[in-house]
Amino acid sequence: MNQLINVKSVVEAAEHRYARGWHCLGEAKEYRDGKLHTLNVFGTRLVAFANEAGEISVLDAYCPHMGADLSQGEIVDGRVVCPFHHWAFDTSGRCTEIPYCKRIPPKAKTRKWLTCEVNRLFFVWNNPEGQPPAEGVEIPYLPEIDSPDWDDDWHLDLMVIDTNPRELVDNLVDAQHFGPVHGTPTKYFRNTFKGHIGTQLFMGDSERLGGDLVADSAYYGPATHFTRMKAEYEGLVVESILLNCHVPIGPNQFELRFGVLVKKIPGWTEEQNKQLALDYVQQNRTSFYQDVDIWSHKRRVDTPVLAEGDGPIYQLREWYQQFFMDENDVPAAMSELREFIVVDQR
Known part of the structure; x- marks a missing residue:
């Protein structure tokens, strides 16, 4: 019975539509600590991290290769390195290195989410249609x-x-x-x-x-x-x-x-x-x-x-x-x- 309930919950989460809009992920400074941050939001898992320049990125956390959780990997030279096969992804979500392969497949990339910083807070944009915010849809500066x-x-x-x-x-x-x-x-x-x-x-x-x-x-x-x-x-x-x-x-x-x-x-x-x-x-x-x-x-x-x-x-x-x-x-x-x-x- 518990297994059936858990499966139902997973299906509901996958089918649920999450609101279009900017969503706050906390203070921006939290993400500039040199670590990977696991984000369990919108019914999935994302990973947030900052590169050497302090630019914070949010990517889909599941590696397109074999589905490992990138947020359990590490940051090396401003890139996320997968814990499973050490594929490396830059801030755009593109795979830039595979240690055992010279040719990187064109589909070797994970989704990059649109983000912004306002009022020292860090926001991620969600839109099931994949479109950016309409004109004027923004978080006001205080x-x-x-x-x-x-x-x-x-x-x-x-x-x-x-x-x-x-x-x-x-x-x-x-x-x-x-x-x-x-x-x-x-x-x-x-x-x-x-x-x-x-x-x-x-x-x-x-x-x-x-x-x-x-x-x-x-x-x-x-x-x-x-x-x-x-x-x-x-x-x-x-x-x-x-x-x-x-x-x-x-x-x-x-x-x-x-x-x-x-x-x-x-x-x-x-x-x-x-x-x-x-x-x-x-x-x-x-x-x-x-x-x-x-x-x-x-x-x-x-x-x-x-x-x-x-x-x-x-x-x-x-x-x-x-x-x-x-x-x-x-x-x-x-x-x-x-x-x-x-x-x-x-």
Whole structure:
């Protein structure tokens, strides 16, 4: 019985379509350590590595020769050397050396994935059709990442969640969970959808994150979510940026990365600002993990019974579905601005 279940899971993973879009693989500096990195994502295995110049590449990890796992090999002269027969592959995925053969077969290559670095983060592009991003489909640059007025780097956590990623994305429109889950009743809540971007504007008072909280956030595609946040915290006005991004492992499992940047308080010492950042990051983690606990135990409901004030859940799912279809099949209406004000108690 267990063997049958495992085979079924493998088949489901192979047939599942993963969302078209940029997916964050963590901080770019993690990959510049001279090592090969195994990436179990999109229902397959990839390998990431950096060459001598610091250029990070992502390749299909299974060798086209006999199927060995390239991520279990080694890096030699900026190339990945297969552990099985020592075929060597460069950053383009092309085999450049076979130790026992002078002529390299034209098909001796593995797929190279499109990548980018933005905000000191490393992203990989997934598209089942094999096409590059359409014009304007990109991860926005956050100038705060290079500002001396902000933290030097992300405070980043990595976790694995055993559910479909849509459970996470639903939070973009869930106006009514802030009170019950976070103790932060909603004063104002608005969503917009246009093209590949879905936004949320939240206002409320948080016992944990501060009063007069304003959180302005957006998904850029199906998997990368940034939030600019401002609140009065312990008598101070604290500004922060939250990163909430995921990459699917299989149909019902994904890696989730949660990060925080905090703006420094003018006139404070580096130690004072560091301590403030650590304290505020911890408060954000505690708040975010309340959601994680819900996702880890709930089940997927495709046709939820909704009540007035629940927010545009079905519209969100319609927007999200565009990333799982061929681009030519995406309805033209997806490019039009749609706005929903769910709560307004200001």
